Amino acid sequence: MGILTFKLILVFCLFLLALTVAAYSTWAERKVAAVMQDRMGPSRAGPFGLLQPIADGGKFFFKEDFTPANAEKFLFIIGPSLVMFISLITGAVIPWGKSLSFGGQSYALQVANIDVGVLYLIGMVSIGVYGIMIGGWASNNKYSLIGAIRASSQMISYELAMGLCLLAIIMMTGSLDLKVITENQSSGKLWGVIPWVSGMNWNVFYQPVAFIIFFIAALAECNRHPFDLAECESELVNGYHTEYSSMKLGLYMFGEYVNMFISNALMVVLFLGGYNFPGIHWATEHWSENTVGILSILAFLTKTFIGILIFMWVRWTLPRFRYDQLMHLGWKKFIPIALINLVLTGGIILVFEHFFK
Amino acid sequence: MGETNTFIQSVPLEYFIILSTFLFCLGVLGVLVRRNAIVILGCVELMLNSVNLLLAAFSSYKGDGNGQILVFFIMVVAAAEVAVGLAIIAMMYRNSKSVDISIFNKLRG
Amino acid sequence: MSGVLLALLLLPLIGSIFTFLWKNNKFSNDVALGFSLAQMFLGFYALAYFNFGPTVDGPLQYEINIPFSHFLRSSLHFGIDGLSMVMLILTNILVPLIILSSFNEKRCYSNKFYGLILLMQFGLIGVFTSLDGLVFYGFWEITLIPIWFICGLWGQDDQKLKFTTKFFVFTFVGSLFMLAGLIFVYNHSASFALMDLYHANLNSTEEVFVFWFIFVAFAVKFPIFPFHNWQADTYTFAPTQGSMLLSGIMAKMAVFGLLRYLLPITPHAIAGTSGGIVLMLCVFTVVFGGLVALIQNDSKRIIAYSSLSHIGLIAAGIFASALLTLNGSFSIEGGQGAIIQAFAHGINVVGLFYCADILFKKFKTRDIRKMGGLASVAPKFAVLFMIILFGSLGVPLTNGFIGEFILIKSIYDYSIILGVISGLTMILAAGYLLRFYGKAMFGKGDESVLSSVKDISGIEFSVLASLAVFVIVMGIFPQSLLEVVNNSLKLIYSSLV
């Protein structure tokens, strides 16, 4: 099997995975909400309502594809397409697992192993803003425009803090390659002193502050509660997708959930050890490559799903921010804290390298 | 770096020069004929980015990293310029409710 | 002894600043007169100790040489030779008379007026005594600013601004061309010192270039025919004192510059076609000025064009002698005539302008057709006016005669035709000046005006009388002037070959 064939298969698997996760996130969201509010949640379609997402998805196709008369037709279509497109290709650089071997050849479980993976991610996340802005602008609706502006303003604001947190990680690893970042978290003594378990040298232990900021920024980037000011029903009807219906709305919704999945995956790669699991070194030595590979994929997905659950948990626990509070938090708290964190990281690393090596 | 250079050098340098010159001229033309301030700003950015492309190509061909440093600076300065430019355009819009530069004929001797 | 020259230079400057700061308008004229009289006596003192005979170290005396800018290769180099001395004396005599002549007038800001006149004197003395190209140019331009202010601020008509600005621009353009020419010479010489400029290595094409550039400045100042456009208007609309300064002294700057700079720097250009062209221009100016003066009715315009005619003759004489010398027959006659005539013209034209001013005061008009019959009511004025007029006409035994005679002779020596043509000046002058005098003094006048007119006042009398004394004394003893200047002229003309 050629490397490109494998990559092609991987692309399709990843695509299906992303769609499935996104689809079932909607189900999970309703279930979590139900549990929190002591209700049943979706239960009619299939066992535990498991077929609900499929029914929802199908329904999108049969709704009327409505376009307001004075909208910019072309941009109106581009908006949701861009959101979906971007969220689907963002995952290309994430290492989903260690490696699998077919026919004696080892394949890394990463669609594109590029050495500037972090930059790729940042770039793609930035483009995501356009989808929302274009959609809101094209609708020619006051709510949409305000929603879109709020969304983009919020997203770019939190992107700064996010970038600064990323920098702290890059400083520690010295690479922009996500694979290298992941591998870095698998071995070594924790804090340079605790050698007790392999595969647990996670960045989150070194960078708790960065992790927290990154987590919150990720919430804001996904326009998730408590930062969903772009579409807060009480003020803006449905925000930037007020005028959307049918599959275009579906693309927006799906895109968001895919984004949530990718954000969590990214968080896992950067802070939570990626596909590393406790004892990965032992497992590599004693078990076959494929076993370890599958285990690593499972480890990765588990961590990701836990992240998604936490996102949902947050959503149904916290009230929505006010817009000024949102901006205050992003600009006045996170940016300076993240910057100080960055400088401290650099300083401490230098001190350690200087005195302990 | 080395491999990338080899790869880039498989494309003749003339192609880069012609492409970026073309883009540059496009930008110049845009600045000269368009009347919308934002579009002009975009055309200026096009000029700068064509230069970036050219510099990166030269840098790769000459095996000298300095060119890319300048690219970096150009991006930074372009960003600063855009920030100022957009602010000026905002000021213009607020004062005249238009971003058409042909309204500018107030200054006469 | 160089202290004398320093005092001569600084006294007008100090006087000017002092007058400027003098708050009391009432006595500012006395203050200014005091300074100018002191300056005059200082000038006579310098003259008294001036060594007329040929000295070992050349005719330069009272030298001051302060290294001024090493960077510009220029130094504050001043000195007096015969040529400078004549000009210096002329300036120092005329300035007090000019100041005195304005005593009867009521002006606002008179302290500024007198300050500017003294500043003007400072510039003039600088021009006449500097021995360094750059310093010369500096003073040359400085004279422009006070006269511009004088004409612009205290001029006689609403149109004064237009014409004074025209004057300024004309003169400034000319000087800038001179600057370009001087720079060209400077680039080929060791420094701006006069001797270095004389010995700059220029080839003949370059000399022609330099010649025309420098000539433009002098031609505008003189003025000579195509550059005369500013003159009549400016003289007409300037205050009387301004016209006096312009025609009496400032035109002499050009005479001085011609002898001091143009001839020695560019002899080869003069020997070529340029000299001939210029000479013809000058002669044409003589005739042109005379003819135009004949048909004028404005008193000041008549004087202006007569001045154009006379000055053209001076320039023609200088060039005629230079051309003669270059052609092999050494001649300084044109130079001598030019000096005498310059001095005489200075005295006469100041007098004429003053007479025109008095006439204007009496008749409230400058149109000579509306005047008449003044001789009967103002006999003193008629006599003095007549004497000055004769001087200007060149009647024998007045100062104008000898200068004009020598000038025409030198032109005649060079070219008979040109000599004859320039000889017309005498006839033309007789025509327009006598017409002027006749219309103003005789004939039928307006009785209502004449009945209220008195003869001239004491101040007017003293000014006119002293001018008239000069007219006559110089006409009888022209030799004394030539004694002062002969050595310098010989040096200048001999340096041509």
Add this chain to the structure above:
Amino acid sequence: MSTPESYIPILFQAAVAIGFVLISLLGAHFLGPKLQGTEKNKNFECGIENEGNARTPFSVKYFLTAILFVLFDIEIVFFYPYAVNFREFGLDGFVAVLAFVGVFFLGFFYVLKRGALDWDK
């Protein structure tokens, strides 16, 4: 070290993504019903008559945020090359970056104190 070839899979992924977007949009376009009407084609405005232009000017604060983002983002971009080579630059580089951070903070506090980010004013 990645080669230009490593980017090819991204093209695959892009193709798949575009394909999905196109199929779903076209599918919905052909499957869904179509009903036209002047009232219906109007923009949504809580059921009341549409009023004015939807593209009304908005608060300058948003604008300011965008401009500030461009500036600060560029400053952050400067950190990337440094962060990657951070160990090679050692202490000297760190001092330089401290100066840079200092300038960053100066600008930041200026913006903060001038009230560019005070949304409640």
Add this chain to the structure above:
Amino acid sequence: MSVIIIIFLTAVVALFSGVFEQGKWARYIGIAGLLVAFYVSFLPEHQFFAQYKSMFDFSQTAALFTKISIVVTLLLFFLGGFAFSNHRSHQSELYTLMLFSLIGGIILFSYQNLVTLFLGIEILSIPLYVMAGARKTDLRATEASMKYFLMGAFATGFLLFGVALIYGSAASFDLYTIQAFGVANSTNLMFVMGCVLMLTALAFKVSLAPFHMWSPDVYQGSPSLITTFMMTVVKISGFVALFRLMTIAFYGVFSEWINILGVLVIITLLLANFMGLAQSNAKRMLAYSSVSHAGYIALIFFGINNLSTYNLAFYLFAYSLASVGVMMCLIYVEKIKRECSFKAFNGLAKTEPILAVTASISLLSMAGIPLTAGFVGKFSLFAQAMDALPILVVIAVIGSAISIAYYLRLIIAMFFYEESSFNTTEKVSLTYNIVAVFIIAAIITLGVYPDLFAYQFGL
């Protein structure tokens, strides 16, 4: 470099004075900082900065121009209190931007590398775009700002394209490497193209015709003090940058660019002076005069000798002093009359004699009347260019001759009108009088004794 650091710190302190509602102190802070920087510019550069020599070399020449710029900026700061009186809310920003712009200028005096050149130009220009539009609600200020910005950005594009082409041929940004390349390959087409493009871009910046069309509008629309800054410090910086670039980097292809520059100079001298004659607004007239002065200054490229740098410095200093002298008068008139046509100046000499005299002497200095610094400057430029190309000097002379006509119009307006149209209760402050006297003294002293400048600045 230490000068830059001092000015930068000053700028920051000034900036934060405004943040803490103490904007009125920004001026004093700026003055204090500039004085310190002025002092430091006389000291030898600290050894530490030797490591940056390949990018930035604070040489003797650079120090000379730095001193000039600092002196001029100081004068502008003294004038600021009155000039910015309707910019109270953001005056600290204006001072700070001026200081930042000055830093860009100082970088341009001492760059060794095209990267530094580019940065210097941008640091110089970007604050200016903002300052030009300081009157935020005035459409004319917007117009000035917008035009300046678009033209500046456009020129930057050309500059960078030129840099890229030069980099492509010489494979370096270093001035001396480029020079060596140029000497060896003087017919390299790409190199020559790059040279011409950079020349064009810098001609934009120093407003040599026909690339000057932005400057009258910008000069007229900006607040007058900022206009003065553009006329002085920006022009100094632009010309020094152009001079260094052309005489060091493009020394080898001298014959290629000198003709282009000659044509630019001729067009500038004639066009700007004729346009200046046609103006009815004093500020616009001064703008055209500034353009024409760019033409005179560009004579420095002809007949270059070892005194050229010094001549350039002298002319720029003389011209800057004169500009400040005229503009301070214009600032006063504009403030009182709310306009600055020639009529607005009528009778100024009656109410504000010192100001009027300063303006007149400055104008005469610009025209090149002897005993003023402008004369000595013009003289040395003419003398230098006379060696190379006398026809240029002739054109410059004709240009000067035309220029005197419009300078005189302003002097006439100030002195020759009896009726005073000024409200006598509003006198200028003591600061203005002191600055005015300083400018008169400086112009006259430098005109009478030009060697003073040479001694003062270590030549």
